[in-house]
Amino acid sequence: MIECHLRKLRLRDEISAAEEAALRGTIVDTVTHPAGRTIVHFGEALNYSTLVLDGFVGRYKDLKNGQRQITHVHVPGDFADLHGFTLKRLDHALLALTPCTIARASHTRLHEITETQAHLTRVMWFSTNVDAAIHREWEVSLGRRSAIQRAAHLFCELHVRLGVVGHAEAERYRFPISQAELAECLGLTPVHVNRVLRELRERGLVEFRNGLVAFQDLPGLKRLAEFDPGYLYLDPHPL
Amino acid sequence: MIECHLRKLRLRDEISAAEEAALRGTIVDTVTHPAGRTIVHFGEALNYSTLVLDGFVGRYKDLKNGQRQITHVHVPGDFADLHGFTLKRLDHALLALTPCTIARASHTRLHEITETQAHLTRVMWFSTNVDAAIHREWEVSLGRRSAIQRAAHLFCELHVRLGVVGHAEAERYRFPISQAELAECLGLTPVHVNRVLRELRERGLVEFRNGLVAFQDLPGLKRLAEFDPGYLYLDPHPL
DNA sequence: CGTAGGCTTGATTGAACTCAACAAGTGTGG
DNA sequence: CCACACTTGTTGAGTTCAATCAAGCCTACG
Structure with a gap:
């Protein structure tokens, strides 16, 4: 459990x-x-x-x-x-x-x-x-990254975090939330999120549809987002 | 010490x-x-x-x-x-x-x-x-508040936090950082921070000059920022 | 006294927002 | 079973807030 x-x-x-x-x-x-x-x-x-x-x-x-x-x-x-x-x-x-x-x-x-x-x-x-480290990374997204980078970064972060607990495959995972809720995560309006998702799709990076995140070019997406998972502290370290 | x-x-x-x-x-x-x-x-x-x-x-x-x-x-x-x-x-x-x-x-x-x-x-x-709670409040500022509200909110937050440790007076405190660094806190450009500071001054709310934050209308500033210090957890509560 | 860093302002551009309309899918009740 | 409401997603047109580009101004200081 x-x-x-x-x-x-x-x-x-x-x-x-x-x-x-x-x-x-x-x-x-x-x-x-x-x-x-x-x-x-x-x-x-x-x-x-x-x-x-x-x-x-x-x-x-x-x-x-x-x-x-x-x-x-x-x-x-x-x-x-x-x-x-x-x-x-x-x-x-x-x-x-x-x-x-x-x-x-x-x-x-x-x-x-x-x-x-x-x-x-x-x-x-x-x-x-x-x-708290994740909060900091989100501050960076909200403060400094463009709309498309913010979305890309979130998709990368959740891929890693879901992977750890066996809820993500190599190239896809379920994330059944609405574009409006995504907008509330990213500090954007729903309308703009819709356009950003279209651009991510048209650039061949990732598709978000029907609650499914499907990567088409994960390395490209990580590059766009400047994603570095170090802030998730997933490496072994005895306390 | x-x-x-x-x-x-x-x-x-x-x-x-x-x-x-x-x-x-x-x-x-x-x-x-x-x-x-x-x-x-x-x-x-x-x-x-x-x-x-x-x-x-x-x-x-x-x-x-x-x-x-x-x-x-x-x-x-x-x-x-x-x-x-x-x-x-x-x-x-x-x-x-x-x-x-x-x-x-x-x-x-x-x-x-x-x-x-x-x-x-x-x-x-x-x-x-x-x-971490402060990080969350900053996420709200960066994601949802306008430039002028962000600046106002930061000035309010620091006033409370400095007050606790005896580093703020009722209507002023020292905060000797440059506008460029303020911009890095607020997710804005230095040029825009300069304009925002001018507006806060012209609206009679707060002056930021020579490393000094001087309130002219603290209640008005708090209203603009929607500042509520609850997230700082300053009330007594035994652990 | 010349130079650099910080501040200020104006003109222009651009990313994201707003407003508006419509389509597709879902559920509900007559 | 269909009419209707409602949510969610999509797209276009126009607007706005903040960014960018550029110039000039202090004043501190080597």
Whole structure:
């Protein structure tokens, strides 16, 4: 059930059987949500953190004029709000971008882990730090990259992150969100996203259609996006 | 010496004398850097984390075309790369935006803290999570706010963060960086930043001149920026 | 006192936005 | 079963915000 999460952690460091058991022990229940559902609201007080088992979950923030910015896209195996364990309320909301299944990890039990399992605590800390690294890369996209580069970069990032948990093939993966939601990730309007997707298609780089990302020229796409996966910290390094 | 840092932590939670001593014990030396110096390079392996004692430090990422994006501005009392403790190398560089003094905290000693001081570990974890929250707010600025709102929001954010550590007055604070560096924070060109600053001045909201931010109408500025300091997590909450 | 870096302004260009219309697909209820 | 609403995607025309290009102005300093 939390295999995806463990697989990701084990790319970086060893997780003992005892640690695995402790992590499993934090899970108190499993819930499914339809696409479009807000899973955790802005400012809500938290007693649980949300581990994505299946589907895509987004973090977003609203603006007064009704616009919103998605600040992070979570894939299966990600904790969507492990930071909520220390923050206790979120500065953003969590949204089911697709139908999804999530497990809820009790903060009480996470607290016990921090009291007794120093190594596992560092691993969890590490995991939130990678999230922050992804936020930084998105800042670079939003601040400095052109619309087409932003889209290309996101497709590359998700390919790597989904690959780690066995949810991507060599040249394609499922990513069933609308162009409007893609626009909210990229800081663009839906209309412009549509044009950008057409250009990516016409340049023979990648096709995004019917919730499927299909690469035609992955090296070319990475070159366009200046994609370097180093910020995802997937190399082994004991904590 | 690390009083600013402690003051900030104590807004959120109690820090015992023993914890304070442990934190002080991590510091192995103090270094000063001239403005413009890169303190930690991209990808560099780390054995120390950087605590800002005085001056401003930026996190930035370079692009191939020579542009760069500053993803975070650190004020005195901030750890600029506490996340480096778990990441072990940085996905960004650290830059002295002004002349600055930093203390270096040994990762070996931070490791000891994580082995023996669960509460203090949670506090440090919390501290990196607030950094991530600031990254998210910047994503919203870069993705969705107009140029003038972005500038206004940054001035508001720094006012609060500097206030916490006693580096801001009610209506003004020192922030001696160039318009070009401001542009790198805001995802704009230096020329446009210049025009935006003029407009903020002419609209009677804020003046930025000679390294000084002087508010003329702080409520108006906050309204323009839609500034809500909740994402800084400055309210008390025991960990 | 000459030069470089930072600031300022004007003119022009361009990337992305806005507004508007329409097509295709989906679901629903009469 | 069809009419209708609704969502999502597509395209065109016109606009706007910020970028680019270019020039001139300080003032700090070697």
